[in-house]
Amino acid sequence: MARSSDRRLRSGRDWANMDVGPAGLVAEHVLRNDLVDLVRFRAVCRAWRACSAHLRPQGVLDRRFLPRRWIMLPRVLNNDKGHHRRLFVNVFTGESIRRVLPAWDCQRYHVLATTSEGFVLRLSTDVGQLLNPLTGEVAGLPSATSLRESMQSLHSLKLRGAGLAADDTVVLHIGWFSLAVAKPGDERWTHIHSHDRITSILPFAGRVYCATSRNISVVQTRTMANQPPQLLVAADHKLHEGFGLLDDFKNEVDKGRCQMFLVENNGELILCLCVRGKHTIPMESDVSVYRVDLDAKNIVPLHGIDGRVLFLGKKIRSLLVPTGVSPNINADTAYLCWSKPRYGGATYGIDLFSGERTKPRFKDDDVAYYLSCYVTEYYSEGIHASF
Numbered sequence: 001m002a003r004s005s006d007r008r009l010r011s012g013r014d015w016a017n018m019d020v021g022p023a024g025l026v027a028e029h030v031l032r033n034d035l036v037d038l039v040r041f042r043a044v045c046r047a048w049r050a051c052s053a054h055l056r057p058q059g060v061l062d063r064r065f066l067p068r069r070w071i072m073l074p075r076v077l078n079n080d081k082g083h084h085r086r087l088f089v090n091v092f093t094g095e096s097i098r099r100v101l102p103a104w105d106c107q108r109y110h111v112l113a114t115t116s117e118g119f120v121l122r123l124s125t126d127v128g129q130l131l132n133p134l135t136g137e138v139a140g141l142p143s144a145t146s147l148r149e150s151m152q153s154l155h156s157l158k159l160r161g162a163g164l165a166a167d168d169t170v171v172l173h174i175g176w177f178s179l180a181v182a183k184p185g186d187e188r189w190t191h192i193h194s195h196d197r198i199t200s201i202l203p204f205a206g207r208v209y210c211a212t213s214r215n216i217s218v219v220q221t222r223t224m225a226n227q228p229p230q231l232l233v234a235a236d237h238k239l240h241e242g243f244g245l246l247d248d249f250k251n252e253v254d255k256g257r258c259q260m261f262l263v264e265n266n267g268e269l270i271l272c273l274c275v276r277g278k279h280t281i282p283m284e285s286d287v288s289v290y291r292v293d294l295d296a297k298n299i300v301p302l303h304g305i306d307g308r309v310l311f312l313g314k315k316i317r318s319l320l321v322p323t324g325v326s327p328n329i330n331a332d333t334a335y336l337c338w339s340k341p342r343y344g345g346a347t348y349g350i351d352l353f354s355g356e357r358t359k360p361r362f363k364d365d366d367v368a369y370y371l372s373c374y375v376t377e378y379y380s381e382g383i384h385a386s387f
Contacts, residue, residue: 036070036090036097036134060119060130060137061168061184067118067134069093071319073370074377088133089374094325094367099133111144111154113380115170116163116203123147125154130170130184139184141170146188147180159380160198160316166206169221169229173201173316179210181221181229192219192229197253200316202262204269209234209292211260211271213253214246216292216299235297237290239273261318262292265305269294270320274312274336283357287312287334287350304352310334313375326368328360335360337372347372 073087084103089096101120110124120131121141128141144154161173172180172189176197180189196212203209208219210231218234239260240249252258252275261272269292277284287310290299309329311319314337323331329349336348349358362369 036095060132060135060139061164062137065132065135065137067132070118070134071374072114072118072120072133073374075381076377077370077373086133087370089367089370091319091321091325091371096367096370101133102131102136102138111157111159111380111382113159113162116161116201119164121159121162121170123154123157123159128182141184142182142186142188147172147174155382157380157382161201163201163203163208165203165208165219165221167221169208169219171201171203171208171219171221173198173210179219179231181219190228192231194231196250199253199260200262200318202264202269204262204264209262209269211237211262213250213260216262216269216271233297234294235292235299237271237292237299256315259312259315261310261312261316263310263318263320265308265320268292270302270305271299272310272312272318272334274334283348283359285336285348285350286355287336287352289334289352304332307331311371311375312336313377314338317375317377319371319375321371325371326362326366328362328366329368330358333358335368335372337376339376 069090069092070088071091073089075086077087078085084100085098086101087096087098110122113121115121118133120133122129122131123141123144125145126143128143130139130141131137144157147157157174159172159174160176163171165171168183169181170183174180177194179192179194179198179201181192182189194210194212194217196214198210198212200211201208210217210219215233216235216237217231219229220232221229223229240246243249243252249258253260257276259274261274263270263272271290271292273288273290275286289302289305291302292299305320307323309321309323309331310333311321312334323329329335330351332352334350334352336350339346346359347362349360350356360368362372
């Protein structure tokens with residue numbers, strides 16, 4: 001009888017008329033868990049929208065509403081032919097959703113990319129925009145016109161990475177030796193040139209770090225008056241010591257035989273080194289991981305990544321995810337995704353403890369398949385008019 005009574009009590013609760021105080025606390029809790037959860041909470045009813053009215057983004061860069069953990073998958077994975085509706089995946093839960101991107105009024109070719117925080121970045125010779133795909137908030141950025149010193153035309157623009165610093169500066173990785181920085185509202189991009197090849201950039205602890213063939217550098221966006229942003233040394237990786245001279249290592253990096261990736265793991269900055277074998281095939285490659293010690297300005301070898309999983313592309317993209325996103329991936333394993341899975345390309349797994357090699361086959365409805373497709377694609381997409 002007690003159980004039956006409890007069931008009646010629970011079923012009789014008027015959730016729509018929950019007091020503003022408790023409902024507001026619930027809204028704050030779901031926002032801390034995931035921005036998508038708050039979007040769903042607000043969609044339930046008018047009363048819940050009203051009680052969470054204080055949880056509205058104050059502009060696109062409101063840190064409470066960053067679409068962290070969500071990645072936009074390549075458009076080839078869309079089921080429809082249009083570019084507006086895109087598939088997003090949460091790299092921590094494996095959940096997927098579809099979001100409709102704005103039909104931007106552009107009659108010219110433009111470049112579409114994403115930042116490490118999950119924003120969608122659009123650049124054309126007319127405009128630049130930063131979109132939060134989960135809230136619809138948009139901020140204006142300089143157009144691609146001021147990027148032309150790094151390219152002959154917009155068609156040749158290759159974004160290799162993008163991220164935000166704590167002061168709302170957007171950092172673009174263009175080509176192999178260039179960065180460009182700007183804030184929403186700026187009229188043009190400011191260029192930063194690197195003497196060493198930049199292989200990966202990552203926002204971490206409010207700053208944007210770069211893995212280069214010489215060291216780990218940090219983008220200094222706050223400088224003295226009238227001084228442009230610059231790259232400063234954050235840590236020496238000394239990876240060249242395993243190859244002889246620094247120039248020998250830099251040559252291996254330039255030729256693509258050594259790749260470096262930056263990822264974040266539980267509040268630590270991690271450097272991944274992938275060295276290709278003699279025949280440059282994944283099964284002959286080696287992967288090693290290091291913790292970047294920013295206090296000591298060096299790197300510390302690691303023997304695992306706390307049970308998490310690496311997905312590494314052939315060029316620049318990388319992901320660090322928990323094993324729970326897919327039942328078909330193994331902990332402390334790096335998956336080398338060098339050829340596009342949708343064209344029959346194979347993925348190779350390397351156990352970071354034993355060095356054992358595997359050759360998994362992910363089905364096309366497996367989140368692991370989505371992740372492997374993501375890292376094999378170019379960082380940015382070129383889209384013609386009619387988007």
